[in-house]
Amino acid sequence: MQRIRKAPDKAPETRSAPRPAATLILLRDAPGGLETLMIERHAGLGFAPGALVFPGGCLAAEDHETSGSSGGGVHPARLAAIRETFEECGILLARQRHDGLLPDPARCADLVARYRARLLSGDITFGALLEAEGLVPADDRLVPFGHWVTPSVRPRRFDTVFFIAAVAPGQQAEPDGSEIVSCRWDRPAKILGEADAGAARLIFATRMNLMRLAASRTVAEAVEAAMRQPLVRIVPEWIETPDGAELRIPEGAGYGPCVVPAVPADLA
Numbered sequence: 461m462q463r464i465r466k467a468p469d470k471a472p473e474t475r476s477a478p479r480p481a482a483t484l485i486l487l488r489d490a491p492g493g494l495e496t497l498m499i500e501r502h503a504g505l506g507f508a509p510g511a512l513v514f515p516g517g518c519l520a521a522e523d524h525e526t527s528g529s530s531g532g533g534v535h536p537a538r539l540a541a542i543r544e545t546f547e548e549c550g551i552l553l554a555r556q557r558h559d560g561l562l563p564d565p566a567r568c569a570d571l572v573a574r575y576r577a578r579l580l581s582g583d584i585t586f587g588a589l590l591e592a593e594g595l596v597p598a599d600d601r602l603v604p605f606g607h608w609v610t611p612s613v614r615p616r617r618f619d620t621v622f623f624i625a626a627v628a629p630g631q632q633a634e635p636d637g638s639e640i641v642s643c644r645w646d647r648p649a650k651i652l653g654e655a656d657a658g659a660a661r662l663i664f665a666t667r668m669n670l671m672r673l674a675a676s677r678t679v680a681e682a683v684e685a686a687m688r689q690p691l692v693r694i695v696p697e698w699i700e701t702p703d704g705a706e707l708r709i710p711e712g713a714g715y716g717p718c719v720v721p722a723v724p725a726d727l728a
Contacts, residue, residue: 478609478619482541483516485605485624485669486551487679493647494676497633499549500642507616511661512651514669515545516620526587537621538599543586546572547579549643550634553602553625554595562598565630572634580636601625603686606672606714608665609695622669624686626679648674664696664707664723668715689714698722 486497496514503510523536523543546552550572556563563571571593578584590596602623610617633643648670654660655667662670676682692713699706705722709715 476612476615476617478617480519480537481517481618481620482519482537482544483514483620483622484541484545484553484602485514485622485673486545486627487624487673487682488627488645489679490645490647494673494678494682495645495647496651496670496673497549497551497627498644498646498651499633499635499640500644502639502641505639508661508663511663511666512655513663513666514622515548515551516541516622517544517548518618522585522587526585526590534597534599538602538623539586539597541602541621541623542597542599546586547576548636548640550576550636551627551631553598553628554590555598557594557596562628563595565628565632568628568631576636580638598628603683604691605686606665606669607691607693608668609693611696611698613698620665621691622665624673624682626683668709672715685714 488495488497498512499515501508501511501513517540519536519540520543523540527534527536527539542553550568552563552568552571554563555561571589575584575589579586579589602625604621605624606622607620608622609619633645635641635643651660651662652667652670652674655662673682676685692710694709694713694715697708699708699722706719707722708719711718
């Protein structure tokens with residue numbers, strides 16, 4: 461008989477509420493097929509240490525403030541995804557306010573050199589950077605891809621919207637050197653193969669998103685498929701069975717398989 465694993469005994473008011481977060485899955489076309497940008501988290505971090513993930517993080521107060529000023533009404537989750545991607549790997553999805561064009565790679569590299577350390581130290585906000593440089597977020601490049609919520613059995617929880625976007629031509633990814641120790645472009649299937657062989661660590665949502673991306677041969681295919689798929693809020697269920705624990709997600713959310721063996725480390 462199957463049973464749903466219950467969270468540890470806690471009063472409801474003390475359980476961890478999921479923190480709003482946003483993630484940006486950057487894509488590019490390559491000779492071997494679709495590639496995505498993965499970043500490696502520092503092994504000493506509390507959440508997903510040493511894991512390969514996509515750029516992203518929790519929404520900050522400034523994302524809500526900037527969305528109505530320098531952000532030009534951009535949704536805070538989209539702004540957070542763009543901001544976190546610039547902070548973590550130095551890629552900027554923004555447009556020049558005066559002509560709507562993407563800044564060239566040389567200017568983007570200059571912005572990383574002049575602003576990223578200041579952003580990470582809190583010396584300047586992302587909104588102030590945009591205002592000073594005459595830029596607006598290129599949120600039109602972001603396409604909703606997934607909506608994942610960490611199960612309640614975990615002490616650290618996130619309510620994360622995943623977006624996909626084609627990388628701006630010519631921009632180079634550089635890790636921030638603190639939270640992120642490396643950046644790499646690779647095919648989703650290859651990354652999954654490394655994880656299966658124990659050569660890379662993936663958390664559950666990352667693995668499922670890579671499996672979904674592996675079905676597309678090009679950026680255009682991935683974007684088209686995402687635009688056809690309704691966004692479904694997914695909270696994985698941990699199910700105990702006689703053959704071991706399983707993780708289950710809803711049908712019709714664009715992912716498959718919807719039942720996989722559960723590995724506790726995949727959720728942390």
